[in-house]
Structure formats: structure tokens, C-alpha cells
Amino acid sequence: MSIENLRNIGISAHIDSGKTTLSERILFYAGRLHRMEEVHDGGGATMDHMDLEQERGITITSAATCVDWGQHQINLIDTPGHVDFTVEVERSLRVLDGAVLVLCGVGGVQSQSLTVDRQIKRYGVPRVIFINKLDRTGADPMRVCEEVRARLGVTAVLMQLPIGLGADLQGVVDLVTMQSVYFDGNNGEDLRREAIPESMQDEAAVAREEMLEQLAMFDDELMELCLEDREISEEMIHRIVRRATIDLAIAPVFLGSAYRNKGVQPLLDAVVGYLPSPGDCETTAYASSQSPAITQVDETDETGQPEEELDSDSEEIDQAVQAQEGDQNEIQLQPDPSATLVAMTFKIVDDAFGQLTFTRIYQGTLERGGTYYNQRTRRKERFSRIYRMHAENREEVDRAEAGDIVAVMGIEANSGDTYASIRDFCTLEGMFVPEPVIGVAVRPQDRLDEDRLTQALQRFRREDPTFRVATDPETNEVVIKGMGELHLEVYLERIRREYKVVVESGAPQVAYREAPTRAADFNYRHKKQTGGAGQFAHIVGRLDVFDGTDDEPFEFEDNIVGGRIPRQYIPSIEKGFQGCLEKGPVARYPVIGVRVELNDGSYHEVDSSDKAFQTAAAACFRENFRKMKPVLLEPIMNIEIECPRDFQGAVTGDLNSRRGMVLSSDMAGEICTICAQVPLSETFGYATDLRSLSQGQATFTMELDCYRRVPTKLQEEIVSERRDPKKPGGVGTQYSTSA
Incomplete structure (x- = not known):
């Protein structure tokens, strides 16, 4: 086709x-x-x-x-x-x-x-x-x-x-053909076109004129025809x-x-x-930092045989070289089946038959049994099977060309990986993955099921980039994180059904953040002498506040001039500061909103090193961050509730009791739509409570809006709970069995 x-x-x-x-x-x-x-x-x-x-x-x-x-x-x-x-x-x-x-x-x-x-x-x-x-x-x-x-x-x-x-x-009335369209037959499969009902002809004429006026804004010829009141063809529209x-x-x-x-x-x-x-769309890839023209392939493949060397005159190398010579190393991909293969994996599903990887082909042809390079890992992998999918059913094909979306087997990919015919060719821009906002500690009811639980969690983590699994270093508990209660509830139920493991879970844990509220100057000197070469690093600057997010929690500004600190040590200083953001001093939550201005310092020709400057930066942060008066931030959710008019007062009152702020309340007939902002910590179990308030007639949706400062008294309670293992939310978790 x-x-x-x-x-x-x-x-x-x-x-x-x-x-x-x-x-x-x-x-x-x-x-x-x-x-x-x-x-x-x-x-x-x-x-x-x-x-x-x-x-x-x-x-x-x-x-x-x-x-x-x-x-x-x-x-x-x-x-x-x-x-x-x-x-x-x-x-x-x-x-x-x-x-x-x-x-x-x-x-x-x-x-x-x-x-x-x-x-x-x-x-x-x-x-x-x-x-x-x-x-x-x-x-x-x-x-x-x-x-x-x-x-x-x-x-x-x-x-x-x-x-x-x-x-x-x-x-419906078709405003392009100016005909009415009816859908006959038992299932609306037979279309019948007739003249517009007389009662709607004036309304249709006005609507068509409005449509043409809108379209004329994007076409001068149409604008001229409208002004001259001339006939306009369907083809032009x-x-x-x-x-x-x-x-x-x-x-x-x-x-x-x-x-x-x-x-x-x-x-x-x-x-x-x-x-x-696909031919109407422009797709940009970015040439790898090591182009094929620079890095020749000279290692062995999976069979132990030497891989075929690339022809330095090949069109593929020329394309990458031209891209590197262009702006920002960009490659404009062409939906040409004969060009170098470039494809992107975007979804992974593990089932009884192995890992199924959904793939979009942007350029070239993907062949069953062919071997292609993962541009992230630089490994050559064999695509053993190619399928066209119909929900859960598969239709095996021998090849797929530019523009196709297929599922493949035989590769070990992550979502967002780029594959190409040759190594170090190009990389496609990845996808945005939101950060989780809720977590729960989990463990199997029967300790003999630990291996199966681990297998399930590893599988779901591969499939879903927003499903995170981590081990709490203080309690050694396994914590799963996701986008909401329903998200985690679905995975716990899938573990029970698909792996026959009954999972006990702790109370939901909110993904709080720590953020500074004032600036602090620093002048930190790290000096250590233990015989032989010592360690010396001296840094001077300022820790400041900015509106950080999970995507950009940290800013680093290098103002060093005159070689006061050699350039090769600057990345180590940045790394030292950034490494401290994973766990803040208030309640061991991630830190956001810190800007580091490095203004001065000194070094020793013998004792200074990357390690010394990284250590100095980390110690400097730990010493000075408390001077910035850090506070806890909590996730604030946008919540939209639809309920009958009779329950509007009860729902609004309940939102207020949850520290919520109602933004709007609109009526459409007998249905009221309430938009509000509520702290995530106040929404646990809300689905059950809302059903009770509305006699099962209300529905709601939520999504993360922002992070906002936690009230002082509540912050004290949260910090106390984090430090007391016997309290809910502390490092020791009380478990309950999932339904």
C-alpha cells in the first residue's frame, strides 16, 4: 500500500x-x-x-x-x-x-x-x-x-x-456538501443522503457561512471567493x-x-x-555523538563471527555526517522503505510467549530475522518475529516498512529506544514520563512467594515507565510507586490473578518534596591529609531558591573566572551538589528548587582531584541546606466531580473538610460539575466516600497540578511520623492484605 x-x-x-x-x-x-x-x-x-x-x-x-x-x-x-x-x-x-x-x-x-x-x-x-x-x-x-x-x-x-x-x-447535516446524512439499517451501516430538512435550511446556511469564514483565514483564494460571493467547490474546502x-x-x-x-x-x-x-509528517532524529564515520564496527556479533565493517562511502554514513555538520546534529528522516532503518519502541508487553515490543518505523524496512542496533545500548539484536496486532490477537508478517506500527519479538528494549540498521547512527527524541505521586510498601503474605512477587514487579516496571519499584534502605521494604490509587490497585490485583500471589500492602505514602525558602552563602574548604597524597578543595558561592520541578529540580551556575578552579573539576562540583538532592534533611524526601552559584574557590596542584571537589560540594550542601529553612511540599491534585444537583452541597462541604479549594461549580441541566484542588494526602479512599455521599451517583477524576507548601503543624506531624517507626507513614509499615 x-x-x-x-x-x-x-x-x-x-x-x-x-x-x-x-x-x-x-x-x-x-x-x-x-x-x-x-x-x-x-x-x-x-x-x-x-x-x-x-x-x-x-x-x-x-x-x-x-x-x-x-x-x-x-x-x-x-x-x-x-x-x-x-x-x-x-x-x-x-x-x-x-x-x-x-x-x-x-x-x-x-x-x-x-x-x-x-x-x-x-x-x-x-x-x-x-x-x-x-x-x-x-x-x-x-x-x-x-x-x-x-x-x-x-x-x-x-x-x-x-x-x-x-x-x-x-x-447530521454535512456543511461541505449541504446534504443531510442518515444512518439506516439495524446498526446504522447504510448511509442515506437527502436534502436538508426545510426547517434547518436557514440554520445550515448560517453555519456553512461561519465555517467558510473560519477557513478563509488560512487561504487567500477562499477569502477572495467569499468576498465576491462566488461558488466554492467541495474539493477546495x-x-x-x-x-x-x-x-x-x-x-x-x-x-x-x-x-x-x-x-x-x-x-x-x-x-x-x-x-x-506518514509522508506528510516531518520527523527529526539526532545524530549520535559517535557517528559511523568515526567509529568503525570491529567487534563480534552474537554468533562469535566478526561483524561486517561499514563502507565509509555508504549513504548511511553520509547521512549521519551531513547531519553532524548541520544544525544541532539533526537528521530529517524520510518515510522511504529503501533508506536506513530507523524505528522507535514505545510499548512493552510481557506475556507467556515472551516480550512483545510495539514499534513505530519511521524510515527503512524492518525484516523478520533481521538484526538491528539499539542506539542506546549499541548492541545488535535479532528481530525474530514481526506481528500486526488486533487487540490481543496477532498476525505474523515477514516485513514492515516506513510508516508502519507493528509488534516484534526477540529484542530486549526499553520504551523509547531507537533502533537503526547501523550502530551509532541516530536517536529519536524520547517521550515525556510523569513522576509518580503515590507509593505503598508491599510484601507477599507467604514468604515462599517472594520470588514470584519480584518477577511480577520487574515485569510491570518494564511495561510501565510510571510504575516504579524501590527498596527503602532504612527498612528494607519494597515500595511500589504510581500515578494514583487506582493505578497501584490494578497492579496489585494483576499480581494476585496472574501470579497467584496474595500481596499485603501498607498505607499509601505521599511523594512529598523538600524545598528551600531562603538563600545561603557558602565558603567551604575540604582538607584531608592521611599520608601520601591528600585531598584539598575550596569552593565559594551561594545556594539560592528557584521554582524547581521534578523535571528540573536543580540549577548550577558556573561563574569561575581566571582559572581559580580548573575547568576539569567543575562537573565534579556539580555532581557533588546534585547527589545530595535524593534525600533531604527535613524528612528524607527528594529536594527540589535549589540553584547553586559557584563564584570562587581554590585548589592544590597535588592534592586536588575530582573526588576531593565532589566530596567538598556534598559536605557543603549538607552543612548549609538547613540554613535555607527548607520546608515540605505536598502534591496538589486537580479534581473534577460530576454529581446530581441534590448532592452539590454535601460534596462541596466534604471537599472543604479535606483542605480543598473549590475553583468552580457549573450546572448543566440536573448535573453539577465541581472543579477543585485538594492535597493528595486527603484523597485516599475518596472513591468510597464519594459513593456514600452521593448514593453512588457521582463520579470524579484527578490529576496532579502542582506542589504546594505543607502547613507548619502538618509538617511537624509528617516529620514525626517519618522518624517514629511505630506511626503510620514511619519507617516501619503496618500491612493489610489486598482485596
């Missing part, structure tokens, strides 16, 4: 917006399924193939499939909507060329919609928007479009109008919409109800018509 006819897209949304139902309809209309599966049916949706997904009615892991639509092939990834599994959305969008953002016609732009929007923008992914659930009471696509423009800052261009809303939803979408200037908006089988086929037409092919 021509690469122009290939589409790599993801479906993303706030939880319970109908995203997986939409995926199921796409599979049905494209001929992949012969009967529709429902998320809440006993059998569960095809794309939600895990038992836990089918039982809970939510998507936990992203699932990939491919379908044919007309002359096009669509590689489709259905992603989770719950914020605890947001890394699945993150790594999917990193390798996709386009996205369908699904919004609820009643709920509109919700908390996870904002998160997905940030992820889409982070990777520059063009999108179309599908406003779903227009069959529900209170649905209002016009209001949702305004929310998209106001809250997401996206130019939403309405391409359709609904024919009826709620129980009266019948079809399609061309402009496609170009503006790929340029990230607009997001075309389509309407329907996936559950009622309305609006899905026009959405698929938009996917192939407006979203880019």
Missing part, C-alpha cells in the same frame, strides 16, 4: 466519553468485526481485552489494531481515559501522526480532556474532534465547541450540524481543511453518537481525508 494511503491515529478522551465504544464501531463498519461488542456487555469490548478492563468497564492499557477504509489503511490505537494510566496516552501520541479527540456532548471539555490536549500539543499531533453522546439529554454541541475554543485554545471548525438532539437525534489541520491551525469538529450508531462513517472519512499520512 502506498504510504499516502496510510494513517496512524489514536483515539483519546476523558474517561467515559465513549472512546472505546467509538473504536468498536470503527472496527464494525470497517469489517473487522461481524457483530458489535459493548463496553458494559458481559463479553466486553474487543479493544478492552484484559479481564480487569471488561469487569470495570474502563480502558487500562492502550490497544492497537488496523482497519481498511476505502483505499486507506488505518493503524488505530485506543488509549485509556483515566488519568492514572495517562502514560499510555503519552507514549501512543509520541508515535502517532494524528488523533481523534472525543468529547462528551453533555460534559464537554473535562479535566482529562485538558490533559490529552496538552499531550497532543506536546508532540504536535494534528487532530479532528468528535462530539459524542448527542443522544443524551442535555447534549449541546455548540456549547462544547465554544469550550474547545475557550479552554483548549483550539480553532474548532464545525463541519456538521445535528438533526435533532437527545432522544430525537436522527442524523476539503483541500483547505486538510492543509489547515495538518498545519495545526484548526481542528475539524464532527458530531454523532457512537452508541446509537450515528456519525461514525463520516468521522472515518475525515480521518483519511484530513489527518496526515
Whole structure:
């Protein structure tokens, strides 16, 4: 298939917006399924193939499939909507060329919609928007479009109008062809196009004019035709919409109800018509610091045979050399099957058959049995099998070309690794991985199960970059960390089911941070004489405060002039300071927000060394950090709650009792949406409490917003608990058995 006819897209949304139902309809209309599966049916949706997904009615892991639509092939990834599994959305969008953002016609732009929007923008992914659930009471696509423009800052261009809303939803008006579209047959599979109902003709004319005015902002020829009131062809509209979408200037908006089988086929037409092919996308890689032109391969491969030396005149080396001579060592990859292979691994799944690694091919051809270089480890690995995936089912293929998304076996990769035909060729930019915000200590109920628990934790850590496993050096307890209670709850349940290990867990532990509140000057001299060569290092400067984050917890400013400290020692000084950030003096939590200004110092020609300066920096930090009056910071969560109007007061009062701050409270019919900020430590067990408050009628989502200073009295309690092993949160943990 021509690469122009290939589409790599993801479906993303706030939880319970109908995203997986939409995926199921796409599979049905494209001929992949012969009967529709429902998320809440006993059998569960095809794309939600895990038992836990089918039982809970939510998507936990992203699932990939491919379908044919007309002359096009669509590689489709259905992603989770719950914020605890947001890394699945993150790594999917990193390798996709386009996205369908699904919004609820009643709920509109919700908390996870904002998160997905940030992820889409982070990777520059063009999108179309599908406003779903227009069959529900209170649905209002016009209001949702305004929310998209106001809250997401996206130019939403309405391409359709609904024919009826709620129980009266019948079809849509196509504003390009100016026809009404109805979805007949038992499952909406038969499209019927007719003239626009007379009662809607004026409304449709106004909506089309608004659409053309928006598009004219991106095309001078269209602007001229609009001003002259001349006829505008459908082909011109399609061309402009496609170009503006790929340029990230607009997001075309389509309407329907996936559950009622309305609006899905026009959405698929938009996917192939407006979203880019791999050939429309620019992909930049970065040449390795050791290019093939400099480092010749002269070691043996896995078989013990000498590896083939690279031809210094090869096109591959020329490409890397030209990149190194260009700006920032950049390589512009070409979706050419005959070029050097460049591929990226983005998801890992371990099962009974071995490690399955999902891979996006950006350039070249991947062949079964071929050997390629992991650009991180510089090791040559054999790709023993290549599969096209359909949820949990596999279709083995002999090769995959530029633009394809496949799963492979035989390699030991991490998420985000780059593979290429030759070693030290290039590296693709990795993906953003958020830091965990919650942790619990775990141990097997039966000590004989320790090995199986370790095996399970190692597997899940490989699969999920946001799932962390560490051993507390003070208590020797195993601590697992993740994005929220549900995240860890799912993994504990999977350990019980898949490994037959009953796990006992401690109380949730909040990932606090320590941060300074004032600056401190330092003048530290390290001198040690033990016979023979001694140690000498002298550093002078200032420890200052800045708004640090987990991604950038530390800044180092080198102001040394005149050779007061030789240049080769500066990295060791920085390393010494940075090494102290892992565990602060207040309560042994990580330190953020420290800037080091190194202004002066001295050295000894014989006794100074990297080790001496690193030791001096570490000792200097420990001596001076308390002078900066450090405090504890706690994670603050954005929480969005939907509940019936009758429970608004009870829910708001409960939030206030949790040190929460209500930001807004909006009504849509009988449903109230409450947005608030609450400390993470106050949210443990909130799902159960909210069910009780609302008689099971309220739902909520949470995501990390920021870190904020802990109140003084609470900080004293936290520090006391950390130092007293008998208290909850102390170094000794009270365990309970997982359900």
C-alpha cells in the first residue's frame, strides 16, 4: 500500500466519553468485526481485552489494531481515559501522526480532556474532534465547541450540524456538501443522503457561512471567493481543511453518537481525508555523538563471527555526517522503505510467549530475522518475529516498512529506544514520563512467594515507565510507586490473578518534596591529609531558591573566572551538589528548587582531584541546606466531580473538610460539575466516600497540578511520623492484605 494511503491515529478522551465504544464501531463498519461488542456487555469490548478492563468497564492499557477504509489503511490505537494510566496516552501520541479527540456532548471539555490536549500539543499531533453522546439529554454541541475554543485554545471548525438532539437525534447535516446524512439499517451501516430538512435550511446556511469564514483565514483564494460571493467547490474546502489541520491551525469538529450508531462513517472519512499520512509528517532524529564515520564496527556479533565493517562511502554514513555538520546534529528522516532503518519502541508487553515490543518505523524496512542496533545500548539484536496486532490477537508478517506500527519479538528494549540498521547512527527524541505521586510498601503474605512477587514487579516496571519499584534502605521494604490509587490497585490485583500471589500492602505514602525558602552563602574548604597524597578543595558561592520541578529540580551556575578552579573539576562540583538532592534533611524526601552559584574557590596542584571537589560540594550542601529553612511540599491534585444537583452541597462541604479549594461549580441541566484542588494526602479512599455521599451517583477524576507548601503543624506531624517507626507513614509499615 502506498504510504499516502496510510494513517496512524489514536483515539483519546476523558474517561467515559465513549472512546472505546467509538473504536468498536470503527472496527464494525470497517469489517473487522461481524457483530458489535459493548463496553458494559458481559463479553466486553474487543479493544478492552484484559479481564480487569471488561469487569470495570474502563480502558487500562492502550490497544492497537488496523482497519481498511476505502483505499486507506488505518493503524488505530485506543488509549485509556483515566488519568492514572495517562502514560499510555503519552507514549501512543509520541508515535502517532494524528488523533481523534472525543468529547462528551453533555460534559464537554473535562479535566482529562485538558490533559490529552496538552499531550497532543506536546508532540504536535494534528487532530479532528468528535462530539459524542448527542443522544443524551442535555447534549449541546455548540456549547462544547465554544469550550474547545475557550479552554483548549483550539480553532474548532464545525463541519456538521445535528438533526435533532437527545432522544430525537436522527442524523447530521454535512456543511461541505449541504446534504443531510442518515444512518439506516439495524446498526446504522447504510448511509442515506437527502436534502436538508426545510426547517434547518436557514440554520445550515448560517453555519456553512461561519465555517467558510473560519477557513478563509488560512487561504487567500477562499477569502477572495467569499468576498465576491462566488461558488466554492467541495474539493477546495476539503483541500483547505486538510492543509489547515495538518498545519495545526484548526481542528475539524464532527458530531454523532457512537452508541446509537450515528456519525461514525463520516468521522472515518475525515480521518483519511484530513489527518496526515506518514509522508506528510516531518520527523527529526539526532545524530549520535559517535557517528559511523568515526567509529568503525570491529567487534563480534552474537554468533562469535566478526561483524561486517561499514563502507565509509555508504549513504548511511553520509547521512549521519551531513547531519553532524548541520544544525544541532539533526537528521530529517524520510518515510522511504529503501533508506536506513530507523524505528522507535514505545510499548512493552510481557506475556507467556515472551516480550512483545510495539514499534513505530519511521524510515527503512524492518525484516523478520533481521538484526538491528539499539542506539542506546549499541548492541545488535535479532528481530525474530514481526506481528500486526488486533487487540490481543496477532498476525505474523515477514516485513514492515516506513510508516508502519507493528509488534516484534526477540529484542530486549526499553520504551523509547531507537533502533537503526547501523550502530551509532541516530536517536529519536524520547517521550515525556510523569513522576509518580503515590507509593505503598508491599510484601507477599507467604514468604515462599517472594520470588514470584519480584518477577511480577520487574515485569510491570518494564511495561510501565510510571510504575516504579524501590527498596527503602532504612527498612528494607519494597515500595511500589504510581500515578494514583487506582493505578497501584490494578497492579496489585494483576499480581494476585496472574501470579497467584496474595500481596499485603501498607498505607499509601505521599511523594512529598523538600524545598528551600531562603538563600545561603557558602565558603567551604575540604582538607584531608592521611599520608601520601591528600585531598584539598575550596569552593565559594551561594545556594539560592528557584521554582524547581521534578523535571528540573536543580540549577548550577558556573561563574569561575581566571582559572581559580580548573575547568576539569567543575562537573565534579556539580555532581557533588546534585547527589545530595535524593534525600533531604527535613524528612528524607527528594529536594527540589535549589540553584547553586559557584563564584570562587581554590585548589592544590597535588592534592586536588575530582573526588576531593565532589566530596567538598556534598559536605557543603549538607552543612548549609538547613540554613535555607527548607520546608515540605505536598502534591496538589486537580479534581473534577460530576454529581446530581441534590448532592452539590454535601460534596462541596466534604471537599472543604479535606483542605480543598473549590475553583468552580457549573450546572448543566440536573448535573453539577465541581472543579477543585485538594492535597493528595486527603484523597485516599475518596472513591468510597464519594459513593456514600452521593448514593453512588457521582463520579470524579484527578490529576496532579502542582506542589504546594505543607502547613507548619502538618509538617511537624509528617516529620514525626517519618522518624517514629511505630506511626503510620514511619519507617516501619503496618500491612493489610489486598482485596
